[in-house]
Amino acid sequence: MARVIVDVVLKDEILDPQGDAISRALPRMGFSFTPTAVRQGKSFILSLDHAPSASELKEIENAAATLLSNPVIETFTIRVEN
Amino acid sequence: MALDTVGIATNSPDTQQPWRELGLKEDEYQRIREILNRRPTSSELAMYSVMWSEHCSYKSSKVHLRQFGEKAPKSDALLVGIGENAGVVDVGQGYAVTFKVESHNHPSFIEPYQGAATGVGGIVRDILTMGARPVAILDPLRFGPADAPDTKRVLPGVIAGIGGYGNCIGVPTVGGEVIFDKSYLGNPLVNALCVGVMKHEDIKLAKASGAGNLVVLFGAKTGGDGIGGVSVLASETFSEKKPTKRPAVQVGDPFTEKVLIECSLEIFKEDLVVGIQDLGGAGLSCATSELASAGTGGMRIELDRVPLRDANLSPEEILMSESQERMCAIVPPAKIDRFLEICKKWDVVATVIGEVTSGEHLEITWHGELIVDVPPRTVAHDGPVYNRPYKRPENQGDLCADAAENLPRPTGEAELAEAILKLISSPNMADKTWITEQYDKYVQGNTVAAGPSDAAVIRIDEESFLGVAVATDCNGRFCKLDPYQGTQLALAEAFRNVAVTGAKPLAITNCLNFGSPEDPGVMWQFAESVRALADGALEMGLPVTGGNVSFYNQTGDVAIVPTPVIGILGVIDDVRKAISYRFTGEKELILLGETLEELSGGEWADGCGHLGGIPPRVNLQKEIVLADFIHAQRDYIAAAHDLSDGGLAVALIEMLLQSKTGATVSIHGDPFMHLFSESSGRILIAVSSEDSNYVVGKAADAGITTTRLGKSGGENLEISGVLSLSMLHLQEANQRTIPALFNA
Numbered sequence: 001m002a003r004v005i006v007d008v009v010l011k012d013e014i015l016d017p018q019g020d021a022i023s024r025a026l027p028r029m030g031f032s033f034t035p036t037a038v039r040q041g042k043s044f045i046l047s048l049d050h051a052p053s054a055s056e057l058k059e060i061e062n063a064a065a066t067l068l069s070n071p072v073i074e075t076f077t078i079r080v081e082n
Numbered sequence: 083m084a085l086d087t088v089g090i091a092t093n094s095p096d097t098q099q100p101w102r103e104l105g106l107k108e109d110e111y112q113r114i115r116e117i118l119n120r121r122p123t124s125s126e127l128a129m130y131s132v133m134w135s136e137h138c139s140y141k142s143s144k145v146h147l148r149q150f151g152e153k154a155p156k157s158d159a160l161l162v163g164i165g166e167n168a169g170v171v172d173v174g175q176g177y178a179v180t181f182k183v184e185s186h187n188h189p190s191f192i193e194p195y196q197g198a199a200t201g202v203g204g205i206v207r208d209i210l211t212m213g214a215r216p217v218a219i220l221d222p223l224r225f226g227p228a229d230a231p232d233t234k235r236v237l238p239g240v241i242a243g244i245g246g247y248g249n250c251i252g253v254p255t256v257g258g259e260v261i262f263d264k265s266y267l268g269n270p271l272v273n274a275l276c277v278g279v280m281k282h283e284d285i286k287l288a289k290a291s292g293a294g295n296l297v298v299l300f301g302a303k304t305g306g307d308g309i310g311g312v313s314v315l316a317s318e319t320f321s322e323k324k325p326t327k328r329p330a331v332q333v334g335d336p337f338t339e340k341v342l343i344e345c346s347l348e349i350f351k352e353d354l355v356v357g358i359q360d361l362g363g364a365g366l367s368c369a370t371s372e373l374a375s376a377g378t379g380g381m382r383i384e385l386d387r388v389p390l391r392d393a394n395l396s397p398e399e400i401l402m403s404e405s406q407e408r409m410c411a412i413v414p415p416a417k418i419d420r421f422l423e424i425c426k427k428w429d430v431v432a433t434v435i436g437e438v439t440s441g442e443h444l445e446i447t448w449h450g451e452l453i454v455d456v457p458p459r460t461v462a463h464d465g466p467v468y469n470r471p472y473k474r475p476e477n478q479g480d481l482c483a484d485a486a487e488n489l490p491r492p493t494g495e496a497e498l499a500e501a502i503l504k505l506i507s508s509p510n511m512a513d514k515t516w517i518t519e520q521y522d523k524y525v526q527g528n529t530v531a532a533g534p535s536d537a538a539v540i541r542i543d544e545e546s547f548l549g550v551a552v553a554t555d556c557n558g559r560f561c562k563l564d565p566y567q568g569t570q571l572a573l574a575e576a577f578r579n580v581a582v583t584g585a586k587p588l589a590i591t592n593c594l595n596f597g598s599p600e601d602p603g604v605m606w607q608f609a610e611s612v613r614a615l616a617d618g619a620l621e622m623g624l625p626v627t628g629g630n631v632s633f634y635n636q637t638g639d640v641a642i643v644p645t646p647v648i649g650i651l652g653v654i655d656d657v658r659k660a661i662s663y664r665f666t667g668e669k670e671l672i673l674l675g676e677t678l679e680e681l682s683g684g685e686w687a688d689g690c691g692h693l694g695g696i697p698p699r700v701n702l703q704k705e706i707v708l709a710d711f712i713h714a715q716r717d718y719i720a721a722a723h724d725l726s727d728g729g730l731a732v733a734l735i736e737m738l739l740q741s742k743t744g745a746t747v748s749i750h751g752d753p754f755m756h757l758f759s760e761s762s763g764r765i766l767i768a769v770s771s772e773d774s775n776y777v778v779g780k781a782a783d784a785g786i787t788t789t790r791l792g793k794s795g796g797e798n799l800e801i802s803g804v805l806s807l808s809m810l811h812l813q814e815a816n817q818r819t820i821p822a823l824f825n826a
Contacts, residue, residue, distance in 0.1 A: 010333075013305070013306045013392065014307075014331065014333050015302075015305055015307060015332075015333040015335060015391065017333070017337065020335075070193070072192060072193045073193060073331050
């Protein structure tokens with residue numbers, strides 16, 4: 001069993017209205033810590049019944065670049081949990 | 083970081099500058115040096131390069147667009163004309179309406195959702211800037227072939243972007259067009275039109291006057307959006323630790339826009355500004371130089387006061403940034419406290435960034451250092467003007483000689499029935515509900531008619547029954563065959579679409595989408611199109627209130643078919659009397675206008691993969707007679723539908739499908755020709771049997787040709803002695819296409 005997790009976030013320089021809304025909500029809800037910025041994104045969790053091979057990871061990377069993320073405005077990272 | 087100041091520029095005349103990378107020509111760069119009598123600073127170079135671009139300066143189109151002023155008909159309705167953010171017309175009862183179209187073609191190709199969304203946001207702010215509440219959005223759209231893989235990428239994103247942004251800001255999307263043609267593959271057209279309503283006394287202008295008045299930037303913070311081009315400058319001047327790539331993609335935030343609309347309207351209501359401008363293309367460069375040059379010329383800006391989303395932005399980038407949802411207002415000092423108070427209430431960031439001065443220069447400082455010192459007119463209005471060569475393409479004659487009237491035609495019942503089914507199921511003619519149902523058409527509660535309809539009809543506000551009707555049209559294939567006639571056909575069609583609702587057409591706007599102006603053939607299309615529109619507007623007595631030019635719409639060397647989208651706005655004194663193309667009960671169907679053998683450039687020819695010949699004739703006087711007739715007889719007309727793309731076949735089937743009935747009609751003469759011809763100046767009306775003799779008599783008095791086609795009823799479309807098709811079958815053919823293509 002392994003899980004391949006693809007994290008997709010907006011590129012740093014792209015406006016993130018949702019992240020900004022979270023940023024503004026934190027003090028309003030009484031949290032005292034104040035991050036200088038909040039960026040939000042999404043995660044895709046791909047479960048496999050085996051540890052992914054190098055070629056499978058390559059394919060997942062391909063899928064991440066073409067299906068799971070919008071390469072014009074987003075970036076992604078891939079991590080594997082065994 | 084080395085800051086390039088006016089002082090440094092004066093003392094280092096030989097510094098190499100990346101003017102070429104910024105899109106300037108050598109003589110343009112030399113002219114900037116002559117104007118300033120020194121080399122420009124990098125910030126000045128950024129401002130001039132973006133303001134002198136084709137998009138902002140209209141340098142290739144200006145010489146032609148002058149005709150709109152020279153040939154302008156006298157109009158009492160025009161309150162604000164070309165040159166402001168949008169034109170304004172008087173619609174009576176103390177109300178004024180403003181409307182304008184803009185293009186967001188290229189950004190929508192790169193990133194369909196955000197490109198279309200920010201296109202909507204931009205045009206909405208243009209309308210808001212006039213002092214008006216935005217009340218309706220229409221989107222004329224053009225895509226590549228419906229079955230092309232890239233269309234499957236672009237179309238759903240564009241539709242979702244328009245819907246997402248429009249729905250969030252609470253402005254109904256009520257109409258527009260969706261047209262497919264192979265020439266738009268790789269260059270879709272995403273135009274957006276917005277309508278705004280205000281009282282006469284609320285009109286605002288983009289003008290900075292009154293020394294001592296404050297310049298206030300309000301709305302979203304400034305980030306690195308849309309500054310792809312200027313990054314060469316930043317990297318030259320401020321190399322080291324900057325990210326190499328700056329995004330050209332602007333992301334819209336509709337909730338910020340919604341708050342900005344309400345905040346601005348409250349500010350207008352209390353009369354707190356003397357001038358206002360939205361920040362669109364060219365951002366602060368454009369807003370400051372246009373505001374200053376419309377006033378007395380003097381303005382001082384402290385650029386370091388601009389609130390930033392990204393603290394690393396250089397002054398050049400801040401000047402060029404196209405971050406969305408920002409406005410710039412000129413506020414008298416006595417009113418600034420109240421202004422800021424209102425912004426605070428709406429949670430809108432507002433910052434005083436400078437003031438109007440008694441001088442004649444726009445001066446911009448960065449932490450106390452002078453980085454821009456220019457006469458603002460030279461930036462905003464005195465850009466280069468090109469008289470580009472234009473020439474009718476050599477193959478135009480061959481194209482026009484290859485007429486669709488010579489193509490083999492369907493004959494006999496089976497072939498005709500098949501041709502009709504093919505026509506109404508073609509992507510261009512198919513039912514677009516899959517698209518329009520993604521838009522909120524009824525928010526604000528004033529929508530009387532929305533697509534599918536000939537024109538959108540909107541009530542001005544809930545206090546009144548006064549309304550406006552708006553339509554946009556263009557058949558690019560007609561314009562390819564003859565740009566002059568094609569443009570007048572688009573004008574005639576938009577006019578007719580407004581007229582069939584019973585409204586009185588009042589004013590014209592346009593969005594002229596063409597290929598590269600450096601191609602003499604394209605420039606000829608453009609010159610012919612503008613000449614046709616100016617002539618047509620004069621003949622119809624309608625002012626052109628503004629417009630937009632979008633050049634360089636091409637893939638490689640291949641230009642799109644010329645697409646001058648024409649928008650017409652009409653006024654309807656009582657929206658309860660608005661006519662749609664849906665009727666109830668049994669009605670007599672009457673065709674107004676004359677049908678000629680005109681098939682070239684039409685939908686049937688397109689279905690045969692043919693483009694050639696001469697487009698249908700256009701007679702603007704006849705259009706006016708038809709419009710006056712519909713308006714005068716509206717109490718007797720149960721339904722009316724414009725005949726255009728797809729001719730009588732499509733108009734008849736659409737009217738019957740809307741009315742959920744069949745009909746029995748007879749056609750005298752060649753049934754194919756009468757069903758498929760796209761002659762202009764025709765309207766299909768449905769009239770009660772007891773009124774039909776009266777209506778036909780009145781039409782004859784007005785000199786309008788009438789054809790009594792037959793009666794509605796039954797479950798089939800029966801064309802006597804020709805064919806019979808079940809309405810269910812027709813409905814299925816009409817409604818199946820678009821969902822089948824675009825449902826994921």
